[in-house]
Amino acid sequence: MVLKIGLVGCGAIGLEIARAIDRGEVEAELVAVFDRNGDRARELLKGLRGKPRLLELEELVEGSDIVVEAASQRAVPEVARAALGRGRDLMIMSVGALLDPGLRRTVEELARDRGCRVYLPSGAISGLDGLKSAGAGRIDIVTLTTTKNPRGFAGAPYIEDRGIDLSAISKPTVIFEGPAEEAVSAFPANVNVAATLSLTARGARVRVRIVADPDIEVNIHEICAEGDFGRITTRVENVPSPRNPKTSRLAALSAIATLRSIVEPVKIGT
Ligand SMILES: NC(=O)C1=CN([C@@H]2O[C@H](COP(=O)(O)OP(=O)(O)OC[C@H]3O[C@@H](n4cnc5c(N)ncnc54)[C@H](OP(=O)(O)O)[C@@H]3O)[C@@H](O)[C@H]2O)C=CC1
Ligand SMILES: O=C([O-])CC(=O)C(=O)O
Known part of the structure; x- marks a missing residue:
């Protein structure tokens, strides 16, 4: 049976995922898309040969085997409850949302109760295979240093709240240092990878x-x-998405690779 995918979020990552499925690079069918920005969803649909439907979240979930979230951390609670609550598998790109202990518990409990899988792709980083193996032993500390052009941080709550003038930065400048839990709220569109590291490191400090x-x-x-x-x-050293400088091309590729690994019989790596 062909895997039916419902896509929530039609931005930089969603578009690449939709195109890869449309080109037959993932043996699956994109059955529906949803975005709070209807124009962006319609734009995505225009470029596809297939004809996924533009649906509201509840209907999208109903017709899908797996729901792919590529929207925002804020979207995750609603999308996760809708998908897992109806027994659908779920892929989450806005992984930072899962550093909220209450939401993480809900997601784990729903997935266990309903027999669903939750997939968290590696995103824009490398090394999760080794870190996952290391997590079976003892990890003491993980550090993540993320460097982007200042324009990549525009609109982050940490920047807005402190009134930091990104255009005034003329040399490499450390703008934040702190634990992963703080980083994902301060920069929700920049360091979801910190959450993926944190979850992989199983409680070690990140x-x-x-x-x-x-x-x-x-x-x-x-x-x-x-x-x-x-x-x-x-x-x-990631090439940024041409549509969203905050997001790296590798993040979309990791989502596509994860979808492939779901449908392909041979699983490679830890
Ligand atoms: N795990 C990882 O390694 C990585 C994760 N990410 C995360 O993945 C997510 C997608 O990234 P990207 O494609 O670059 O983001 P974009 O901003 O390019 O696209 C996201 C789209 O989803 C829409 N959206 C936001 N909130 C909701 C909602 N509640 N319901 C429906 N649609 C919504 C946005 O609309 P609007 O424009 O109106 O907000 C936008 O059209 C982001 O959260 C990003 O931070 C990104 C890179 C790496
Ligand atoms: O794409 C990236 O470079 C990483 C990113 O934005 C995130 O983890 O949220």
């Missing part, structure tokens, strides 16, 4: 450093993890 560098055009994520296994360091 410290986040955010750097604005006016001289770069890539989104860099550097990770260092230490524990009884030794040390892992990884660094990705």
